[in-house]
Amino acid sequence: MPERAESRDRHRPPTATNRTAAQVNTTALLDRLRTAGPQSLSELVQHTGLSTATVNRLVDRLTADGRVLEAGRTVPTGGRPARLVKFNARARSVLALDIGGRKIAGAVTDLEARMVRRRKRSLAPGADGRPAGDFFEALADLAGALVKDAAQGPAPVHTVAVSVPGVVRRDTGQVEFAPSLQWFDLPLGALLEERLGLPVRVANDVNLLALAELRHGAARGRRDVLTVALGTGVGASLVLGGELYGGGAGAAGEIGYTLLGRQSLATPWPGFGDLESRVGTAGILARMRERRAGREALPAGFGSEDFLRLARSGDEAATAVLAELVDDLSLTIGNAATLLNPELVVLGGGFGRAAADLLVPAVQRRLQGRIPLLPALTGAALEDAQLVGAAELAIDSAATTPT
Structure with missing residues (x-):
């Protein structure tokens, strides 16, 4: 008995609607203009793979609503000068x-x-x-x-x-x-x-x-990057093959929940994770208070900036806490690098960026010779990343x- 039409439709592979195709094509064209600057229509055809007719139609439509502007003509080298267009960053x-x-x-x-x-x-x-x-x-x-x-x-x-x-x-x-x-x-x-x-x-x-460091900062031109952010909390992000990797539920990179030893399995972490409780701001200050126990208490309002000032001045307690912080970070980054083989690790976040001059060389020394391929390490470049x-x-x- 012939298959009914509605049954055949259920098994037919999904196809793009005209609207979807137009949206994809528009995105490809605008991405090229955003990243490459003014382009001729023939260059847009070459780099997007779209047909000449499609590029002409989209450019006319985008020019009409202001997202693309005329940018003059190319200097002729024997042929006719070509029309140039550019992305209008001030359109919206x-x-x-x-x-x-x-x-x-x-x-x-x-x-x-x-x-x-x-x-x-x-x-x-x-x-x-x-x-x-x-x-x-x-x-x-x-x-x-x-x-x-x-x-x-x-x-x-x-x-x-x-x-x-x-x-x-x-x-x-x-x-x-x-x-x-x-x-x-x-x-x-x-x-x-x-x-x-x-x-x-x-x-x-x-x-x-x-994403910011990939497009504007320390990770520009890289395709496989691990970004670790240190601050109130601790998190990470993966760029694999030039694209952000979110994981199955969008929760990839929750590196603050890394378990650092057998003792980590004995304590539940209902809020902040094991690593986070050690190298997040609260963990660092708790370690400082513990080191200062029985001696001069930390002043009211003591924070991560004060900790870094003491660490740079050679304060005994701050230096010891910094060494513990380096060890915990090195274990985490070393294990992640062995698993993922990133070409670059970026330290960011409020504390991570401020302490990068201390942490980056120390972690590099700690990992040298301990893992097969040591990635490059650097601090985040952008202040408002x-x-x-x-x-x-x-x-x-x-x-x-x-x-």
């Missing part, structure tokens, strides 16, 4: 937001991640030391203020992206867990979209740090989405 604005344990930073950028407006807000923790209860409201208020700022200019905000210190579901923008914020199963993307009336993308902060990464995430969407 995006909003990048970066969330820390006690602060929120935001920036409106153009489509090349150049910041044109910025705001920052510090939030004091609650009486129990936990994050302020109104953290989301503060985030939404700061975002709303920046959207209003941008609306006064020629390019209102088109897309929003948020950097979060936690595990994020990439398909929904839901924050699965962010211990430093006490956020669990929070539909952050949906809540912000409802508040702002704009599309919102949410991503892990270390993934965005890695999470903001830049969030801007790039928003730009990827804003640059290619039709008006």
Whole structure:
């Protein structure tokens, strides 16, 4: 008996709709213009693999809505001068937001991640030391203020992206867990979209740090990179074959939960992980207090900057804690490098970048001769890497989405 039409349809392989194909083609063309600068139409045909007719049609459409501009003509070498076009980075604005344990930073950028407006807000923790209860409201208020700022200019905000210190579901923008914020199963993307009336993308902060360093910083031109961020928490991000690797549930890189020894199996870690509890800011300060027990107590407000100042001055307790920190980091990076074989390891995050001059050479010495292939190590190059990464995430969407 012949197979019914609806049954055949169920077994037919999925195909791209005309709209999907146009979106893919537009993305390819704009990516080329964003990365290569002004191009002739024949160069766009050559480098994108699209037909001449498709390139002509897309360029005309993108020129009409302002995302592509005329850039003159090529200098002729015997033939006719060719038309040049370029990407218009000022056609739209995006909003990048970066969330820390006690602060929120935001920036409106153009489509090349150049910041044109910025705001920052510090939030004091609650009486129990936990994050302020109104953290989301503060985030939404700061975002709303920046959207209003941008609306006064020629390019209102088109897309929003948020950097979060936690595990994020990439398909929904839901924050699965962010211990430093006490956020669990929070539909952050949906809540912000409802508040702002704009599309919102949410991503892990270390993934965005890695994206920023890949496109603008220490990892430019690299294809296999491990980025390790040290701060209040500890996280990592993988770039494999030039692309961010998220893992099956988007939780790849939670290196703070690395178990460092048999004793690690005896204690549950309901919030911060084993490695995180040792080399995160709280762990470093706890080690300093332990080393100072019975002697002069640490002054009120002592923080990671004070620790680094003492370590650089040769303070006995700080030097000993730094050595322990180097050992824990070396074990973690060495094991990860043996498994993944990255060509580069980037140390970032607030503490990691500030301490890179101490940590990078010390970890290199510790691992020399202990693993088969020692990757290059360096500190992160960008001061506002999470903001830049969030801007790039928003730009990827804003640059290619039709008006």
